[in-house]
Amino acid sequence: MTAALDHIPTAIAADLRTIANAGRVARGLRAILGALLNRREVDRLYTLTDRELADIGLFRADLIVVSRSPLGVDPTRQLTSLVHERFRIEEAARRVG
Secondary structure (H helix, E strand, C coil): CCCCHHHHHHHHHHHHHHHHHHHHHHHHHHHHHHHHHHHHHHHHCCCCCCHHHHCCCCHHHHHHHHHHHCCCCCCCHHHHHHHHHHHHHHHHHHHCC
């Protein structure tokens, strides 16, 4: 004969899994929302001139590339990565040349 208390650990474990899954869903939704909001910020960059973009290390082509990425991908992270990679390459070229 099993006591009612024997089922409590199983119920608690199921509740904890449900809470963990809800947390994962919330983080995923937050990431998608953040990516969509950052996409709007990238759209604002289109209003800058080529010279202004160059001042922050970007080319207009960079904006086009990140605008074509999937909706769930954060375009600002892609732009940051492009700028850092470009900077790294330019620094290496300066050391060689």
